[in-house]
Amino acid sequence: MCIQSDVFTSTTHLSHLLNTEIGLAKQLDIYLKEEYERLDQIEKFVNVIKDEIRQAQGNEEYYFGNPVNSYLFIKHLATDWNNIEKLLPTDFVKNMGSKWLFPTFEDYTGSAIGLMRLQDTYELNTSQLANGELSSKFKSKRLSALECYDLGRVAYTNGDFYHTLMWMQEALDHLDTEMNHTSINKIDILDHLAYATSQQGNVEHALAITKEILTIAPDHFRAQNNKVYYETIIKNRTLTNKQRRDAIDKSNSTNLKLIQTTSSDESYKINNKRSDDYFDEQESYEHLCRQNGTRLHPTYQSKLFCRYRHNNHPYLILQPVKEEQLLHQPAILFYHDIISDSDIEKIKSLALPKLQRAVVRDFTTDTFQPVDYRIFSYFSAWLRNEDSPVIARLSRLIEAITNLSMITAEDLQIANYGVGGHYEPHFDFSRRREKDPLSRLSAGNRIATWLTYMSDVEEGGATVFPLAGGHLKPKKGGAAFWYNLYASGEGDYNTRHAACPVLIGNKWVANKWIHERGQEFRRPCSLNPMV
Numbered sequence: 001m002c003i004q005s006d007v008f009t010s011t012t013h014l015s016h017l018l019n020t021e022i023g024l025a026k027q028l029d030i031y032l033k034e035e036y037e038r039l040d041q042i043e044k045f046v047n048v049i050k051d052e053i054r055q056a057q058g059n060e061e062y063y064f065g066n067p068v069n070s071y072l073f074i075k076h077l078a079t080d081w082n083n084i085e086k087l088l089p090t091d092f093v094k095n096m097g098s099k100w101l102f103p104t105f106e107d108y109t110g111s112a113i114g115l116m117r118l119q120d121t122y123e124l125n126t127s128q129l130a131n132g133e134l135s136s137k138f139k140s141k142r143l144s145a146l147e148c149y150d151l152g153r154v155a156y157t158n159g160d161f162y163h164t165l166m167w168m169q170e171a172l173d174h175l176d177t178e179m180n181h182t183s184i185n186k187i188d189i190l191d192h193l194a195y196a197t198s199q200q201g202n203v204e205h206a207l208a209i210t211k212e213i214l215t216i217a218p219d220h221f222r223a224q225n226n227k228v229y230y231e232t233i234i235k236n237r238t239l240t241n242k243q244r245r246d247a248i249d250k251s252n253s254t255n256l257k258l259i260q261t262t263s264s265d266e267s268y269k270i271n272n273k274r275s276d277d278y279f280d281e282q283e284s285y286e287h288l289c290r291q292n293g294t295r296l297h298p299t300y301q302s303k304l305f306c307r308y309r310h311n312n313h314p315y316l317i318l319q320p321v322k323e324e325q326l327l328h329q330p331a332i333l334f335y336h337d338i339i340s341d342s343d344i345e346k347i348k349s350l351a352l353p354k355l356q357r358a359v360v361r362d363f364t365t366d367t368f369q370p371v372d373y374r375i376f377s378y379f380s381a382w383l384r385n386e387d388s389p390v391i392a393r394l395s396r397l398i399e400a401i402t403n404l405s406m407i408t409a410e411d412l413q414i415a416n417y418g419v420g421g422h423y424e425p426h427f428d429f430s431r432r433r434e435k436d437p438l439s440r441l442s443a444g445n446r447i448a449t450w451l452t453y454m455s456d457v458e459e460g461g462a463t464v465f466p467l468a469g470g471h472l473k474p475k476k477g478g479a480a481f482w483y484n485l486y487a488s489g490e491g492d493y494n495t496r497h498a499a500c501p502v503l504i505g506n507k508w509v510a511n512k513w514i515h516e517r518g519q520e521f522r523r524p525c526s527l528n529p530m531v
């Protein structure tokens with residue numbers, strides 16, 4: 001600032017000062033504009049979350065049971081809040097962070113991946129999902145172009161171009177119908193779409209999209225380079241003249257409705273295949289997840305039965321349990337109503353404060369390692385018999401029903417599956433007997449599994465047996481039981497099983513794994529490997 005004593009004396013000086021005022025007004029206008037924009041962004045965010053609170057509060061089970069709602073909710077608290085945080089005074093932010101719990105960025109990507117897993121497993125149409133039409137019973141809000149773009153971004157950063165293509169296409173469609181295009185730049189969408197499209201092997205279409213970018217922004221550096229790159233690939237291909245002519249026609253087309261592209265020539269259809277790690281077992285697993293219940297051949301069906309079991313055990317004499325055989329080989333037994341709602345609530349309340357993202361135990365270092373979301377995703381906690389009479393009672397009940405000793409059984413593992421939460425096909429027993437990590441626990445291999453269902457699941461979340469063809473729909477208060485090992489100690493490969501992703505609802509289970517040691521007199525060994 002420059003203050004001179006004689007400035008007020010001459011009009012020349014005053015005119016000069018007017019420039020100061022003009023400059024000041026301009027700067028303040030810029031400042032105000034930025035400040036209004038900042039406040040506007042904060043206000044928009046507040047409105048979004050207030051709307052969310054209005055819908056979720058008092059209605060939590062139903063609201064968060066919808067995977068789109070859960071995904072958006074986590075997104076608001078993880079990434080969106082992160083962006084708003086940058087617009088606020090540091091003191092304010094510090095205070096918030098120490099007061100409240102926030103989901104992490106991994107929670108955000110995990111829920112996005114979960115949503116895409118649901119899409120694949122249950123063959124959900126991307127447009128329907130993006131329009132909030134999950135099922136006739138469960139609707140959610142229509143996703144904005146930006147929200148579709150963000151989902152595509154998660155896929156993109158994961159190298160998953162299959163889903164990138166779907167969600168960027170969806171973002172583009174939504175952008176066309178949105179009134180204010182301020183939230184997301186069309187070029188950003190096209191840029192990702194072009195890349196994913198080319199990665200999925202559709203160079204002609206990638207070129208068409210790149211040309212579209214250049215009509216909007218002729219100076220777009222990457223698009224300029226990519227155009228040359230795609231053109232070179234196409235030129236170097238050995239194409240017939242007709243194919244080349246078609247390619248040129250197509251690449252000039254501004255119709256970017258890729259998925260609907262119709263061509264009689266197979267080589268010009270848009271390719272969007274799932275990656276190579278999608279193999280046969282995955283297919284049968286997903287197929288079983290979509291199936292409703294176990295479909296058995298009538299000869300097997302006729303061998304299955306229901307009965308009351310009491311084993312002459314004092315525990316069960318007065319109140320025998322309802323036993324239903326669901327599968328023949330492996331013999332999977334289902335026990336109805338073995339645990340009351342109030343006991344379930346007690347177990348959940350004990351587990352809740354201990355729940356953490358599932359980890360895998362690395363037996364060589366005896367440390368717990370985070371797991372790959374693609375293999376399983378749920379939260380779990382361990383509860384011991386000493387933690388509550390309810391847990392001890394459940395152990396005694398399992399012992400009475402199965403006739404197996406609980407001396408070497410593991411603690412009760414509680415698992416809670418959220419959005420798209422699942423567990424890919426696996427064995428509960430350990431395979432390499434010599435280097436058997438479980439035998440290092442001196443309890444032997446996991447002879448049997450007891451799986452208690454502590455919730456119903458609205459849709460999805462079944463326990464399936466891909467090799468045996470079993471599909472168990474979770475039933476609150478019931479439990480499944482099966483032997484993982486033959487009496488010889490050999491693993492029964494037909495016990496391979498998985499937890500299908502939860503489509504709608506919330507899944508709670510309690511697992512008890514029973515080990516070999518201690519069962520010598522209860523389930524004597526056999527020399528026949530298949531008994």
Ligand SMILES: O=C(O)CCC(=O)C(=O)O
Binds near residue numbers: 428498
């Ligand atoms: O949750 C389920 O349905 C199965 C869980 C399971 O297989 C396991 O935890 O080992």
Ligand SMILES: [Fe+2]
Binds near residue numbers: 426427
């Ligand atoms: Fe399992």
